[in-house]
Amino acid sequence: MYRIGIDLGGTNIAVGLVNDETFEIVKKKSTPTLAERDGMEIVEDMARLCREICDEVGVNVKDLAGVGVASPGIVNPTTGIIKRASNLRFFYFPITEILADKLGAKHVPVYAENDANAAAWGEACAGAAKGSSTSATVTLGTGVGSGIIIHGKILSGSNYAEGELGHMVIEFGGIPCTCGRRGCWESYSSATALVRMTNEKIEECKAAGRYTSMLNAPRVSGRTACDHMRAGDEAAKEVYDKYIAYLACGINNIINIFQPEVIAIGGGISGEGQSLIDSLMPIVDANMYCGEKARTRLKIATLGNDAGIIGAAMLESGLRGEA
Amino acid sequence: MYRIGIDLGGTNIAVGLVNDETFEIVKKKSTPTLAERDGMEIVEDMARLCREICDEVGVNVKDLAGVGVASPGIVNPTTGIIKRASNLRFFYFPITEILADKLGAKHVPVYAENDANAAAWGEACAGAAKGSSTSATVTLGTGVGSGIIIHGKILSGSNYAEGELGHMVIEFGGIPCTCGRRGCWESYSSATALVRMTNEKIEECKAAGRYTSMLNAPRVSGRTACDHMRAGDEAAKEVYDKYIAYLACGINNIINIFQPEVIAIGGGISGEGQSLIDSLMPIVDANMYCGEKARTRLKIATLGNDAGIIGAAMLESGLRGEA
Numbered sequence: 001m002y003r004i005g006i007d008l009g010g011t012n013i014a015v016g017l018v019n020d021e022t023f024e025i026v027k028k029k030s031t032p033t034l035a036e037r038d039g040m041e042i043v044e045d046m047a048r049l050c051r052e053i054c055d056e057v058g059v060n061v062k063d064l065a066g067v068g069v070a071s072p073g074i075v076n077p078t079t080g081i082i083k084r085a086s087n088l089r090f091f092y093f094p095i096t097e098i099l100a101d102k103l104g105a106k107h108v109p110v111y112a113e114n115d116a117n118a119a120a121w122g123e124a125c126a127g128a129a130k131g132s133s134t135s136a137t138v139t140l141g142t143g144v145g146s147g148i149i150i151h152g153k154i155l156s157g158s159n160y161a162e163g164e165l166g167h168m169v170i171e172f173g174g175i176p177c178t179c180g181r182r183g184c185w186e187s188y189s190s191a192t193a194l195v196r197m198t199n200e201k202i203e204e205c206k207a208a209g210r211y212t213s214m215l216n217a218p219r220v221s222g223r224t225a226c227d228h229m230r231a232g233d234e235a236a237k238e239v240y241d242k243y244i245a246y247l248a249c250g251i252n253n254i255i256n257i258f259q260p261e262v263i264a265i266g267g268g269i270s271g272e273g274q275s276l277i278d279s280l281m282p283i284v285d286a287n288m289y290c291g292e293k294a295r296t297r298l299k300i301a302t303l304g305n306d307a308g309i310i311g312a313a314m315l316e317s318g319l320r321g322e323a
Numbered sequence: 324m325y326r327i328g329i330d331l332g333g334t335n336i337a338v339g340l341v342n343d344e345t346f347e348i349v350k351k352k353s354t355p356t357l358a359e360r361d362g363m364e365i366v367e368d369m370a371r372l373c374r375e376i377c378d379e380v381g382v383n384v385k386d387l388a389g390v391g392v393a394s395p396g397i398v399n400p401t402t403g404i405i406k407r408a409s410n411l412r413f414f415y416f417p418i419t420e421i422l423a424d425k426l427g428a429k430h431v432p433v434y435a436e437n438d439a440n441a442a443a444w445g446e447a448c449a450g451a452a453k454g455s456s457t458s459a460t461v462t463l464g465t466g467v468g469s470g471i472i473i474h475g476k477i478l479s480g481s482n483y484a485e486g487e488l489g490h491m492v493i494e495f496g497g498i499p500c501t502c503g504r505r506g507c508w509e510s511y512s513s514a515t516a517l518v519r520m521t522n523e524k525i526e527e528c529k530a531a532g533r534y535t536s537m538l539n540a541p542r543v544s545g546r547t548a549c550d551h552m553r554a555g556d557e558a559a560k561e562v563y564d565k566y567i568a569y570l571a572c573g574i575n576n577i578i579n580i581f582q583p584e585v586i587a588i589g590g591g592i593s594g595e596g597q598s599l600i601d602s603l604m605p606i607v608d609a610n611m612y613c614g615e616k617a618r619t620r621l622k623i624a625t626l627g628n629d630a631g632i633i634g635a636a637m638l639e640s641g642l643r644g645e646a
Contacts, residue, residue: 150473150478151476151644153474155473155581164579164580164612165579165580167579167612168491168576168579168580169493169572169575169576170492170493170494170495171493171494171495172493172494172497172506172511172568172569172572174495178613179612179613180609180610180611180612180613180614181575181610181612183495188495245495246495249492249495252492252504253491253492256487256488256490256491257487257488257491257580258478286503287503287504288503289487289490289502289503289504291503321474
């Protein structure tokens with residue numbers, strides 16, 4: 001059977017037709033979100049892309065097994081209402097009801113979820129966490145995003161804003177976070193945090209008259225410390241080790257709290273690949289509860305930007321959970 | 324219908340007959356655990372107390388709707404095997420199978436769970452978290468224990484040692500914890516931690532020649548700082564405020580991770596009652612995600628030592644979850 005997953009981003013709307021047995025994206029299309037326009041127009045574009053894709057593949061919209069939307073912000077998956085998505089100016093926006101009407105296929109169920117949760121569900125269905133019942137997907141980008149799957153079901157808290165692992169404090173009274181707290185994991189383990197640590201080290205080296213090859217970096221990014229560390233720079237290695245120590249701290253917390261079978265790591269920093277996992281594992285093992293070794297497998301997320309589409313397409317089972 | 328809950332502790336085995344509609348403990352008996360003896364003898368005593376209670380109340384053991392055991396350590400609730408309970412020297416001990424045989428009532432199902440999880444389930448069924456679907460129970464005693472209920476189901480990780488909220492790091496590189504990590508919440512929010520903070524403040528006052536009424540305390544306990552703070556002592560208030568700040572930090576983490584409807588606080592420190600909640604709430608609200616107010620209700624746990632018995636008796640539904 002075919003299902004459609006829609007990844008609604010601040011910049012683009014990406015729509016994919018997914019084979020729900022192989023999880024393959026058969027056909028994918030996207031269009032700019034143009035976030036400032038009216039929500040009805042955004043949903044109209046979603047419906048149009050759904051129809052176009054179905055036409056081109058030769059599937060009747062009425063024969064779809066389901067349609068799912070991955071949205072930023074706070075989404076109530078039970079009612080299909082986006083309670084708040086600031087970038088899109090959605091406020092109590094009943095997206096599934098509107099999309100269902102615009103699709104005009106009344107027997108096709110339409111679902112919605114938060115985008116980080118949908119991406120975690122995508123990784124659980126078809127990516128790094130495939131085959132696991134309980135998993136967490138952590139995205140290391142501008143912030144630290146997260147989605148948690150427990151017994152084959154997406155974890156939703158009482159107000160649908162749960163799973164904010166990035167906003168668990170790991171350093172009491174630490175660096176101020178955009179969320180209002182101090183010392184959040186996000187402030188130490190996002191790509192943004194790695195850039196900050198790199199810049200701090202460069203300034204520290206300048207002030208101390210210490211040479212580091214990072215002084216020659218044309219522009220500091222999340223890769224600067226990693227690249228220069230691998231080329232043998234000591235100061236870069238200090239930045240990388242510090243970053244990895246904080247990242248491992250949050251990962252150990254997740255393991256102690258959830259004992260997931262798999263933690264999948266996505267986002268820009270995950271481009272470091274297996275070497276990131278290899279750096280983390282000795283620290284994660286050394287900090288496990290009561291001298292145990294971690295039974296949770298750390299993996300690099302495999303679906304990239306497709307995780308949201310696949311997770312959204314497969315929402316029906318992710319909202320229901322295991323039988 | 325009647326069910327039996329057994330709270331297996333390091334010191335005592337407490338057995339209660341529970342009405343599974345009212346959650347009332349109809350009859351309760353206990354016997355010393357004598358933890359050093361053979362496990363078969365411990366289970367024999369459990370079965371004996373079950374029979375005695377049933378006889379005295381006039382219920383046939385064969386008519387029980389179920390029996391549940393709350394055990395310390397790592398318990399696999401699916402197989403009913405205690406994988407490890409160090410104090411009891413249990414190692415892969417199939418407690419439900421043995422207890423079922425000793426009860427000789429083969430149609431009565433026997434369940435087992437970790438004691439903190441069973442207590443959290445008890446509070447969810449009949450105590451502070453009654454009526455909620457998602458809740459956490461945090462016990463502030465020698466350590467910080469915790470159990471998490473999600474959608475009416477006890478949270479079990481892949482190796483049945485999940486929900487160790489006490490061992491989430493909230494102070495990177497902080498105080499060494501018995502678990503091997505540094506900066507665990509338990510090291511700042513247990514009764515043990517409050518005693519440590521109180522002793523530190525007394526020493527600090529002595530060294531600085533500063534008066535505090537706590538100097539006259541015959542023995543420092545978890546109540547010393549609270550009592551002297553209420554009597555107007557400034558140094559005691561400093562200890563209390565510091566303790567509350569760390570406690571609130573962990574609670575905000577739980578809210579950001581799970582968004583439970585209720586967090587129930589039990590253990591020795593919860594004897595402070597509503598004033599503890601009143602101290603926590605302004606800090607919890609001020610640290611909520613993006614300036615929100617906490618929608619999670621903080622409550623003092625209401626069942627005390629009976630939580631384990633009631634939770635154990637009701638395990639069947641807690642392991643299954645909501646329909």
